[in-house]
Amino acid sequence: MAERGRAALNPPHTHSRMTITDAHGNFHDTKGLFAGHEHTAAGVTLAAGAHARPEDHRFAAVPSYTKGLYNVESESTNPIKTLPNENSGFVRTVVHMGALPHADNMKAAAAALFTDEERDTAREKAAELEQSGKPFTALVQIEHTVKIAELRSSGHGAFLIKGSRTKGWNASTPTFLAVENGYGKQDKLAAIFDEKAAIVPAADPVTAEVFATMIDEEETPPQVIGHDEDGDEIYEDRGFTHAFLFEGPNFYGPENRKDTFGCVFFATDIQREHGIVNGYLWAPDGAGGITSEHGSQYMIDLERRGGVIRDFQPGSINMKSAWKELPEGRADGYRYIAGER
Secondary structure (H helix, E strand, O other): OOOOOOOOOOOOOOOOEEEEEEOOOOOOOOOOOOOOOOOOOOOOOOOOOOOOOOHHHOOEEEEOOOOOEEEEEOOOOOOEEEEEOOOOOOEEEEEEOOOOHHHHHHHHHHHHOOOHHHHHHHHHHHHHHHHHOOOEEEEEEEOOEEEEEEEEEOOOOEEEEOOOOOOEEEOOOOEEEEEEEOOOOHHHHHHHHHHHHOOOOOEEEOOHHHHHOOOEOOOOOOOEEEEOOOOOEEEOOOOOOEEEEEOOOOOOOHHHHHHHOOEEEEEEEEEHHHOEEEEEEEOOOOOOOOOOEEEEEEHHHHHHHEEEEOOOOOOOOOHHHHHHOOOOOHHHHHHHHOOOO
16 A cells, blocks of 8 residues: 555556447447346346346446357447448447456456355366267356357367367366356356446546545645544544545465455545545455555555445445454345445
8 A cells, every 4th residue: 555645656647548440340349238238047036136236337248359258248348339320331349458447446346256166166167068069158267258158169178169179178177167068158157247247346547537526635625623641633534535446455476366356445635746645444354365454555556446436425434344344255235335324
């Protein structure tokens, strides 16, 4: 975490974008896959919550450039946007070429909600189908990305993507989250993932406008409300104004990185001159050895490695309640943050 009073070293980073025009109107046209999408797969029930779930936070299987391989995206996380042009027969497709940290955190956090039992069951089923030579469809996590793939055995302990003799993974590469017999089960697996994602707070990209709304610590310092038995000043606990779904610090190497996604940093105020946000980092159980603590983060790190939680209610959590009441478990913690208490 950043030291108080230490200036950020780099200027804010702006992700580059490019525009591609498709004369035929069929270049990754994903319109209609997300907003208002209701999953109807048998045996799947979406998680219910006290908070209203944003329509653009529903996840679906989106075909990738590779046949048999699907990205798992929502309207708010999909890096490809298809925009109709009313003045011509063309379709404008906007592709985000940089990272989407708010999307990475939402998807990795949802993947982390799959239990060890669910992962073991999926891995054992994939191994059984690979040995039998039967095709199957799998929801997998590779590093911090989540995909759905139609797979078959290569005959040499690896998995090949449907229709390909070269594209696939070694058996040890993907983490299996769920597996279904046969091809064409991508919608059912997307519904299973969406059930987990419903628990994760919806987050949006961190922009300059987010920081502009924060209280400046130097302009509006916290008030002294008393003194402790040693005579030291006690400051008001004015509550958190913003919450960020955030990739926490990784101290243990690249293989540990996927576990650090989905932490939450709560902001109290900002040291605008130094590019530092003060607050509290909540690290759920299993977050790569990180512990929850009071401190600060650089603005640029929140922008590059997180997203601002959309419906967080300012003042609903303060330092005291975060320390004493916020559950350590990931699912219960997300529900608490969403107001389900």
